[in-house]
Amino acid sequence: MHKVKYEWIEGKSYEEVWAIQTSLHNELKERKKTKTLHESNIELSDHHLIFCQHSHVYTLGKSGDISHLLLDTEGLTEKGVEYFKINRGGDITYHGPGQITGYPILDLECFYTDVHRYVREIEEVIIQTLDFYQIKGIRIPAYTGVWVEDIHQEGQFRKICAIGVHLSRWVTLHGFAFNVNTDLKYFDHIIPCGIEETNLSVTSLQRELGRQVDIFDVSEQLKTQFEKIFKFKII
Numbered sequence: 001m002h003k004v005k006y007e008w009i010e011g012k013s014y015e016e017v018w019a020i021q022t023s024l025h026n027e028l029k030e031r032k033k034t035k036t037l038h039e040s041n042i043e044l045s046d047h048h049l050i051f052c053q054h055s056h057v058y059t060l061g062k063s064g065d066i067s068h069l070l071l072d073t074e075g076l077t078e079k080g081v082e083y084f085k086i087n088r089g090g091d092i093t094y095h096g097p098g099q100i101t102g103y104p105i106l107d108l109e110c111f112y113t114d115v116h117r118y119v120r121e122i123e124e125v126i127i128q129t130l131d132f133y134q135i136k137g138i139r140i141p142a143y144t145g146v147w148v149e150d151i152h153q154e155g156q157f158r159k160i161c162a163i164g165v166h167l168s169r170w171v172t173l174h175g176f177a178f179n180v181n182t183d184l185k186y187f188d189h190i191i192p193c194g195i196e197e198t199n200l201s202v203t204s205l206q207r208e209l210g211r212q213v214d215i216f217d218v219s220e221q222l223k224t225q226f227e228k229i230f231k232f233k234i235i
Contacts, residue, residue, distance in 0.1 A: 002047060002110055002232045006223060009052040014059070014082060014095065017052055021103045024048050025173045028107055032169060048105040049226065049234065051219050054095035056081040058190055061164050064091035068191040079189065088174035090144065090164035091194030098181035098204070100219055104226075108170040111230065119144060119163055122176050125225040126161045129178075132221050135208050137161075143195065148203055158203035162193055178222070179204035180215050 009017055028046055058069060058081060069083065069092055076083055095101050108118060123139055126146040130137035137146045137160065144163050150156035166173040182204045192202055205213050223234050 003235050004047040004049050004104075004106070004226075004232045006049045006051075006234045008219065009050055012052070014054050014057040014084060017050070017054070017103075018084070018086070021048075021050060021105060021173060024105045025168070025171055028105065028171050029169050032107065032109075032171070046107065047110070047232065048103075049223075050103040050105070051222070052101055052103075053097050053099060053215070054101055056094075056096045056186060058083045058092055058094055059088075060085045060092045061088050061090040062086070062166075063089070065194055068092045068194050069189070070191070071189045075189070079186075081186065081189075086174070088164035088166045090162070091192075092190045093162045093164070093177055093192060094182075094186045094190060095177055096182060096186055098179070098183060098206070098215065100178045100180055100215060100222065101175070102178065102222065103175040104172055106172045106230075108167070108172060111232075113170055115165070115167055118167075118172065119165065121229050122163055122165075123161075124229050125222060126176065126178060128225045128229070129218065129221045130160070130205075133205065133209060133213075135205070140200075143193070143200075145193070147200075148208055156199050156201075158201050159192065159195075160203050160205065160208070178218075180218050181206045181212050 123146050127137040138149060140147050145159050146161040147157045147159050161176055161178045163176045164174055184202055187202045227234055
């Protein structure tokens with residue numbers, strides 16, 4: 001069983017966390033140039049799982065449309081939100097306090113070489129975590145991520161977790177954004193994930209439960225589900 005080093009990062013800017021995960025990603029790729037990574041010789045630090053809460057920031061994926069950001073530079077400054085264009089998949093999303101942003105840095109050649117399976121398994125981690133809180137998380141075939149269906153309004157869905165990844169030499173970068181106690185008003189200034197359908201919106205665990213949730217309890221449940229679904233050991 002592969003071992004994955006876990007770290008919770010607090011008090012760093014988005015740019016600093018991006019630099020940390022990029023450095024770990026590049027280190028793992030460099031190791032792959034000089035050795036074949038098998039379970040028998042893998043180093044404990046080769047795989048990583050980073051969780052953090054970012055300060056207010058919008059990020060746009062490499063193929064995203066800047067028109068989905070509804071604020072200009074002055075508006076961003078006024079709202080106290082940073083903006084970065086980055087190399088993950090997907091469109092625009094928000095990160096901020098009350099949200100767990102997760103960055104798995106894994107060599108998928110140690111697990112499987114299937115990016116679609118990787119994304120589906122991240123979704124399953126979120127779905128099983130929601131199940132722990134007695135919330136039914138679902139997939140919508142046309143869109144990546146995890147959603148909650150409105151039981152009072154047929155055909156209405158709310159996104160609770162966005163996913164956007166990047167792979168190079170089968171080493172993963174970026175990850176997921178799970179709204180726990182997120183202030184959802186920050187999504188009003190973007191077209192989240194570039195999705196304009198009026199029956200699709202965003203939500204948080206707090207909104208669905210009607211109460212605030214201990215974010216560290218949620219992080220522990222996420223770790224449990226990562227171990228179960230990806231079949232690795234967090235250290």
